[in-house]
Amino acid sequence: MTTPDHQSPSPQPPAPSVRDRIYRSPAGLAGGVLLLVIILWLGIDALVKGHGRTPWLALAGLILVVPLVIAFTLRPAVFSGDARLRVRNPFRVVTLPWGEIVSLRSGYSNEVVTKSGAKYQLWAVPVSLRARKRAAHRAARAEAAARGEAAGRGGRRSGGFGGFGSGGLGGFGGFGGARDAGDTGPIRAETDKVMDDLRETLARREHEGPAQGEVTVRWAYEIVAPVVAGAVLLAILFAVG
Missing domain, CATH: 1.20.5 (Single alpha-helices involved in coiled-coils or other helix-helix interfaces)
Structure with missing residues (x-):
């Protein structure tokens, strides 16, 4: 019996994918949940106990208002990955490769500026x-x-x-x-710390090959469609009296 001179190397397991780092506003999430609870409670109560046009008005109001509350409170998020920054705003999702970003700017709002001069506000990282x-x-x-x-x-x-x-x-x-003994860095607001993290990632990734590409913008039709439907239904109800 002969033995092989060498054995074929066993296939290496694929490297684990690094998940995006997600930034969201805790105050926005808490406020959104509270608003939704109040709106749904009042709306469902009007649907069940209302008379005449009241249930229809309540239904149209829910279709219009609930997506708006979700859009401005629960939906906004910023996803920071190795190759791109994805900004999920109330009505749009903007995907920006790091190589297309010129700067991350902070003033009265936090925004990202691209090489083409376009500016996109980071709703999930509000300035306080x-x-x-x-x-x-x-x-x-x-x-x-x-x-x-x-x-x-x-x-x-x-x-x-x-x-x-x-x-x-x-x-x-x-x-x-009241500061930790091991914390020797400058004291910063939380959203300013988030912007610092994003700028550090931009400095590391902007020249890498996977971080090149085109900026893409997608409208959030899952939010826009019910808002438009609710607004049209309300307009019809008010028009017919």
Whole structure:
């Protein structure tokens, strides 16, 4: 019996696909669920207990309003993958290869700018001026606490009574800042952190081969169609009196 000189290598298992990182607004999700509960409760109650045209008006209102609430609260999301950024806004889905993106800009809204000059707003990553202000206040407190701690350490090294007082005040200020000991980065609002993550991904991926391509835009007909149908039904009901 002869044995083969070599054995064929066993096929390697395919590399696991990396899932997209998803960014959504927790406040939008919570508000959307609450609104849907209230709207469905009132609408179904009118459908069951209403008289005359009331059930029809309630039905048309539900067909019109429910998709709009879903579109502006539950639907928006940003999907960050290795090859592209996919932006799901209320009425459109925009797929942007990283190579076609020029910048991710933050102002009164967060938006992505393409090489062609087109701008697309990131509905799932809303700007909160209040959150930015809170982050700025926390950063100022943390900086003041750090200065106090540094002064306290200098005072303890000098051995003077004044240094002891500075150290005590610095420790109290650090507790008020309420920041993790291992967190040495700048204090930022959550949506600003999301934009920082997206910019880092853009810097890593924009020149890679799979990240090249064309920007595509798809209308969300699953949202637009029922909204139009509900609006037409309401118009007919009001027209016939």
